[in-house]
């Protein structure tokens with residue numbers, strides 16, 4: 503499939519199974535030229551050491567305000583241009599230090615000040631309510647459920663919306679916009695969803711200004727650091743980032759973690775027999791089937807060398823976490839789920855200055871959700887052929903549309 507200097511064109515099959523392609527590319531060399539399914543030409547890094555180094559290298563920029571020419575230059579001519587709207591994009595994931603440092607400091611002040619431990623009782627309560635609902639439906643004779651719609655989605659969206667102060671009546675609309683934005687839908691469809699979401703955020707923040715609450719949005723409005731504070735545009739973008747990053751990924755940690763277990767009965771039995779193994783199992787789910795496949799596309803501010811390959815300035819570089827986390831040089835027998843694997847620093851939460859702000863919350867939610875599910879429904883089983891499961895058509899998010907399961 504790949505010749506030394508050939509360009510690999512990824513198509514829709516990449517969404518269903520990126521691992522085979524990553525293994526081929528990794529064997530072919532540390533960095534390969536690839537065309538992403540949406541028509542963007544990039545350099546793709548596939549081994550653990552170089553992905554990690556790339557993510558920490560500040561000569562590779564996340565600054566979206568400077569990336570437009572590179573995206574324009576490196577797209578298939580028959581594909582529509584990638585356009586960034588400042589209304590939702592002025593956030594830390596799209597910026598470099600020192601702007602990134604400034605934004606991250608303000609949010610961590612408001613977000614991580616108290617840690618996440620105090621959220622455990624509420625997350626357990628929400629999880630128990632959802633499991634009670636499922637148990638009642640089982641008692642009424644239902645057997646088949648969509649684990650995502652019925653459990654994995656409602657939990658994190660409720661947690662992040664409560665944390666931020668988003669009314670529960672708006673959550674479904676929010677989910678709809680979120681999955682459209684992260685999908686491979688036509689640009690005009692994505693643009694409309696972004697506009698609707700930006701308008702919604704502006705209204706939400708205006709409401710909080712009038713009526714402050716004991717929530718993160720109010721804390722972000724008030725967050726100050728040496729006289730510095732977030733501008734209105736930054737507030738809208740920050741809220742957008744937290745809402746989107748804060749739920750879609752966690753939904754997939756719960757669902758893909760469960761899917762991985764259902765496909766590895768020995769591991770499922772082991773975990774069921776000792777739930778004390780859960781923290782290690784969560785790390786293995788994140789490595790094995792993490793929720794972020796390709797993180798933010800970086801662009802080179804100056805010529806760089808990755809894995810001995812020279813890359814000129816103005817190029818686009820991607821460092822897929824899903825490729826790094828299955829590198830056999832780092833993780834022996836990488837395609838096997840092993841919940842007792844020795845800890846080995848997977849990259850599912852990224853690396854470097856953009857390392858995930860929400861990692862402790864995601865781990866906590868994953869743990870509570872899977873512990874609850876396994877204790878309550880020890881006989882859970884898959885209600886579909888794994889080959890028929892459909893993955894999101896997104897290069898960023900790795901997650902299923904639905905996960906049919908049988909509960910008894």
Ligand code: HEM
Nearest residue numbers: 594595747748751752755797798851852856858859860864
């Ligand atoms: C399993 C769940 C999650 C996964 C796998 C995940 C993964 C990631 C990754 C890979 C990045 C870095 C992206 C890059 O370098 O381009 C990131 C950044 C980020 N994540 Fe998460 N995330 C998860 C949950 C959350 C949650 C629950 C929140 C918030 C409540 C959150 C908020 C953020 C924010 C704000 C950033 C940007 C950090 C920065 O630019 O400095 N994430 N996440």
